[in-house]
Amino acid sequence: MHVLDEAIALQPAGENLLSGRTHPEYANFIGPYGGVTAAQMVQAVMVHPQRLGDPVAFTVNFAAAVADGEFTIEAIPARTNRSTQHWMLRMLQGGQAVSTATAMTALRRPTWGTTEAAMPAVPRPHELPAEPMRPVRWIRHYDRRIVEGDAPHEWKGQDAGASRTRLWLRDQPGRTLDFPSLTAIADTFFPRLWLRRAQQTPLGTVSMTVYYHADSAVLAATGTGYVLAQAQGQGFRDGYLDHTGLLWNEAGELLATTHQLMYYKE
């Protein structure tokens, strides 16, 4: 069993309720990696017996630190239409919400389409060095190849002037891409603050949104290939910064777009 499948395994715990536990292999500096918390919320929708269609939009709010150990996810289909469905979710620990989320699933059908946010011309993953081993546990479960905008190696408080990062990544060991894993990948970016102000300050993601342009067939076809992930900061003010991000597969298909808001202390 893949370590991500272990991490997102959920057990029925009543109507609209599932139980799970944090996985030590996806530990962050403190508590679990938020991308896997997000993946667990998406998985709660994926395994729900009333689910209609594939995720098209997902927003998770990291309301409080998730403690290592057990949690319960409440996933409520708040509105079911003919071809779309809206979900409200909470992750609970000790009866208190530690995450909230909304999701929208839909039966999709072919239409005219185009990718306006085209994949940039970048070296292929195998032309780039594998990232050296990092001390943080969750990163070891990704094969990451940095294209540009790596985290600073020296913490001198300098301003790089821009905060764009591009990297290729995939689950390690390989695992066919699906909605939970793509969601986890969407949260892979280190804080944009580190590029604009290489100073270590308390910070963390407080909200993340993912719009899925790929359906389950596109994700299955992407398979164990790499995802090109790009993020760039937009505003940094009074304790909060946001970034906007894009995720393509090696064929240049736009799999998802993502945005997040982070808290920072100083």
Place this chain on the structure above:
Amino acid sequence: MHVLDEAIALQPAGENLLSGRTHPEYANFIGPYGGVTAAQMVQAVMVHPQRLGDPVAFTVNFAAAVADGEFTIEAIPARTNRSTQHWMLRMLQGGQAVSTATAMTALRRPTWGTTEAAMPAVPRPHELPAEPMRPVRWIRHYDRRIVEGDAPHEWKGQDAGASRTRLWLRDQPGRTLDFPSLTAIADTFFPRLWLRRAQQTPLGTVSMTVYYHADSAVLAATGTGYVLAQAQGQGFRDGYLDHTGLLWNEAGELLATTHQLMYYKE
């Protein structure tokens, strides 16, 4: 009383419940303008007696068509921390959810900051012509000055090749900017599909996120000035498209960033 204040007026209707009604002056082609629906949800947080701080993140999901007439908003503080608070909201009609939302409010304090998404150099609002009268009711309540990327005047199915729109706008008559009005403005963009494929097909916003970089003091200082709004489409596939957007005030301060997902039929 300003027409927007009439539109977002809410009456207490029980614990965590407020009632309101759609306003004919913000009618869209069918039903109310989604931006005002979003503003009503934000207002439900703003007037809640337990609110802590200013909105920093807000996501609304348009789950079903809002019928003209009365609605109830349920606004639940799902998690209250020392300086942040997470909200879950539903707009109900006939006991059924027509919108869902999450919001995060926070007590902000001054930190280092920068605007990476700088305001582009564009003509000032008064150098641009006022938009001619439009048949759709809600648009009349905005003073809009198009900089680039206006909706097509001919519907010939052509592809403009890119879908970036920039416009200045403000409430008409003037009204000091606040969180509900900024949220309504964030939904002002016509569908990006119209620039990539000038063809009228059924469509509508299904989810919108706003990250607020301005606090209430910055909004008050912006006053009745114009907001420069920019949006650009990213992916268009199998019935869903997204755009990413930015909102600055005339002083070049980044007030908010916004993203949305739209459904389209063909």
